[in-house]
Amino acid sequence: MKTDRSIIAIPMGDAAGIGPEITIKALEKKEIYDVCKPVVIGDAAVLKKAIAVVGTNLKIHEIHSPAEGKYELGFVDVINLNNIDVDQLQYGQVSAQCGRGAYEYIQKAVEFAMNGEVKALATTPINKESLKAAGVPYIGHTEMLEALSGAHDPLTMFEVNGLRIFFLTRHLSLKDAIATMKKERVHDYLIRCDQALQRLGVRNRRLAVAGLNPHSGEGGLFGWEEVEEIKPGIEAAVKDGISAVGPVPADSVFFQALNGKYDAVLSLYHDQGHIAAKMTDFHRTISITNGLPFLRTSVDHGTAFDIAGKNIAESTSMEECIKVAAQYAPKFHS
Structure with missing residues (x-):
């Protein structure tokens, strides 16, 4: 012992x-x-x-x-x-x-x-x-x-089997959550996510931001949120020294993080991250309040x-x- x-x-x-x-x-x-x-x-x-x-x-x-x-x-x-x-x-x-x-x-x-x-x-x-x-x-x-x-x-973070998920928005309707996905918010949250990981002792932190639309919008073909708000927010965080990429399509980013490509994923809305965590292992999903x-x-x-x-x-x-x-x-x- x-x-x-x-x-x-x-x-x-x-x-x-x-x-x-x-x-x-x-x-x-x-x-x-x-x-x-x-x-x-x-x-x-x-x-x-x-x-x-x-x-x-x-x-x-x-x-x-x-x-x-x-x-x-x-x-x-x-x-x-x-x-x-x-x-x-x-x-x-x-x-x-x-x-x-x-x-x-x-x-x-x-x-x-x-x-x-x-x-x-x-x-x-x-x-x-x-x-x-x-x-x-x-x-x-x-x-x-x-x-x-x-x-x-x-700031809430889920962890399950080494997969870490932060949430840009939580208890909002999907419509209201999308309305809050502004570049300033993405920028601010990426800085806070990086600080949270640092407090938990994670070194050389690599963050990914999940996409909102199918294939992260395909350059505007399936929606403009990634082009107009999410990507500029990521770019602003990178300028501030945060190691962040994205938006990465949501149908692959959580799997990639689970397999070690990223230290954490910033989920854009409540169910996007909850589904990923709980499908990984429902009983072992733990919430950490940063x-x-x-x-x-x-x-x-x-x-x-x-x-x-x-x-x-x-x-x-x-x-x-x-x-x-x-x-x-x-x-x-x-």
């Missing part, structure tokens, strides 16, 4: 969802303890309930700070916030207490990350409706982390209320989430 393992904080997520369950399943695996020291920020009673659901012999080890952890296989080191009434807990149900709890776990994890007690966060799913019921003024992790850390406009003062990785699925508490939930994504955090934590430059 490595002696220089980084401490990784795992906020437990929504207690009524699969977060506690997949956390327990992940922490049954020796390979997790081989690469890091995982500390759960959550509620000990909820985790004990999850241990019963999973049917494992893991022992809860309550601590007050990450420095007190055992970090040994067989024990779950927990910062117990004791903020869930388990007698009122119902799996699969929207709940104000679970929404409030999920926020408080993240809040505490950020506090530990900001003062250097943990090296990274590996986050589990939270539920937007539960957050709303609790009066939490954020719709998701990214917004919370941005506010709690004082960061501005964090632009924060600390490293944060996340599973790329929701609370799965329909299967919570049934010992059905797959923990592969959670395991990968923790492993990726452990992989980048020693290289990450804040």
Whole structure:
């Protein structure tokens, strides 16, 4: 077992969802303890309930700070916030207490990350409706982390099997996304993508920009976005010293990056990059939030209320989430 393992904080997520369950399943695996020291920020009673659901012999080890952890296989080191009434807990149900709890776990994890007690966060799913019921003024992790850390406009990156994907636009209609594909935005994002890769320890960074139209527009035959906006944005970034090419047709660029031709691809819209990542390996696609003062990785699925508490939930994504955090934590430059 490595002696220089980084401490990784795992906020437990929504207690009524699969977060506690997949956390327990992940922490049954020796390979997790081989690469890091995982500390759960959550509620000990909820985790004990999850241990019963999973049917494992893991022992809860309550601590007050990450420095007190055992970090040994067989024990779950927990910062117990004791903020869930388990007698009122119902799996699969929207709940104000679970929404409030999920926020408080993240809040505490950020506090530990900001003062250097943990090296990274590996986050589990939270539920937007539960957050709303609790009066939490954020719709998701990214917004919370941005506010709690004082960061501005964090940048999302997916990673799966060595394929890295950034997103020029995310939750917009395709029509609105196309309207925002301006050369200034492409230029700015390529600079930020390069900076993000540098913080993760990637050297000699090579970026490719995916095309929007079939065959990247064929010089205007199938659309002018590449000619008028996307290519000029790439050229401006190259003048600033960024190693970037494109637009490369979207039907080949992700395959090329997966096979090592590029270190990352800038996807132009939400589904373009999501489809590429999830078709590569749905369960091992991990989200990394760049632009924060600390490293944060996340599973790329929701609370799965329909299967919570049934010992059905797959923990592969959670395991990968923790492993990726452990992989980048020693290289990450804040």
